[in-house]
Amino acid sequence: MANVLLLEKFNHILDENIINEINHVGIVKQFQKNDIIIDINQPMNYIPLLLSGNIKILREDNLGDDLLIYFLEAGETCTMSLTCVMGSSKSKIRAVAEKDSSIILIPVNHIQKWFHENHSWRNFILESYQSRFNEMLETIDTIAFLKMDERLFKYLINKTKLHDSNILTIKHQDIAEDLHTSRVVISRILKQLENENKIKLSRNKIEVL
CATH class of the missing domain: 2.60.120.10 (Jelly Rolls)
Structure with a gap:
């Protein structure tokens, strides 16, 4: 192998x-x-x-x-x-x-x-x-130089390239740990990105649009 x-x-x-x-x-x-x-x-x-x-x-x-x-x-x-x-x-x-x-x-x-x-x-x-x-x-x-919402969206884009899929199975806490911030902040910004039609949220999944 x-x-x-x-x-x-x-x-x-x-x-x-x-x-x-x-x-x-x-x-x-x-x-x-x-x-x-x-x-x-x-x-x-x-x-x-x-x-x-x-x-x-x-x-x-x-x-x-x-x-x-x-x-x-x-x-x-x-x-x-x-x-x-x-x-x-x-x-x-x-x-x-x-x-x-x-x-x-x-x-x-x-x-x-x-x-x-x-x-x-x-x-x-x-x-x-x-x-x-x-x-x-x-x-x-x-x-x-990037604000947290820009950092988070860039992180999600990189993840989709890494996994070759626009649907990510990931917890908010895991994202928070990777980006060195709190789960509450990540959850709030993810909802903001969803309202901007950049992503779609479901349980432990994020679809990057």
Whole structure:
């Protein structure tokens, strides 16, 4: 299974040699929706490559509340965890399965070796850094410059793209936690968006129009 998914998700990025090495040394793990894949202060001995599913990457504030940084899709890796691995430090993020996901974990001792020896792996890592950096800048801009109703609608649009569906099965509390606000605020703004004919609300479901 891992080899099939590796070929499907990474053969346009990584060459055959590195895919074979990943398949040989990697450890495949399955996670269910809402499982914690990487936790804050966890020692980083592996980096994850996402074979299927989606993962949300979160930061924690001083009160223990989470703030959504970005999402990972199949064919991507978390460069924040890679940074911790390269610096021999503990995780600064929490990675949570957005839906059932399959991941292959690569031991740290292979990562730097491949970076120096394999052109396709080096390009993949550098491009991943650029993509995640751009997403973090977008998150900062969203928090700094958008009002909460704009942030919420943007969040819903991104979710529909992530799940390839304009109908989202999600609780108001889950949205509030991702956007670092209260459920009451989210419920009020969702009703506002419905009145503006941007969404349609039903029990634990939101249809983006």
